[in-house]
Amino acid sequence: MRDELPGPHHDWLDSDAGPVVRPYMMTGGRVRPAVGGFDLVAFVVAAVAGGDGRAEQLQPEHRQIVRLSQEPISVAEVASHLDLPLGVVRILLADLLTAELIAMYEPSSAPSFPEDDILKAVVNGLRAL
Incomplete structure (x- = not known):
């Protein structure tokens, strides 16, 4: 049975067709986030409850x-759940961060290198081969 969609009906348009709105329309044509770089493993945490009045006035993707x-x-994970390109998700996250509706927790940027003793042992082991 075909889902009843509003507007004109087309045989090629069904529930599997995916989003009809182009990603650049969701971002207003922007290609870079206004703030932050948003590392892939950075954590996003909502600063407001899901039913907050400010959140309900946003675009559907922002609310999601x-x-x-x-x-x-x-x-x-946000990009995966929304099924949107990462660049689009980063712009949407920047919008929410600017509106103070989310908080971001970036991973530590300090690299941790192995100690010199471990590296020397590896080099010596390779030389022994």
Whole structure:
């Protein structure tokens, strides 16, 4: 049985057709986030409850991000759940961060290198081969 969609009906348009709105329309044509770089493993946490009045006045994608981020979720997972390109999700996250509807927790940027003793042992082991 065919889902009843509003408007004109087409044989090629069904529930499996995916989003009809192009990603650049969701971002208003922007290609870079206004703030932040949003690492893939950074965590997003909602700063407001899902039913908050400010969140209800947003675009559907923004509202979905606020709902998803009621518990910490990574940027990569948000993109996966929304089934949107990562660049689009980063712009939507920047909008929410600017509106103070979410908080971001970036991973530590300090690299941890192995100690010199371990590296020397590996080099010596390779030389022994």
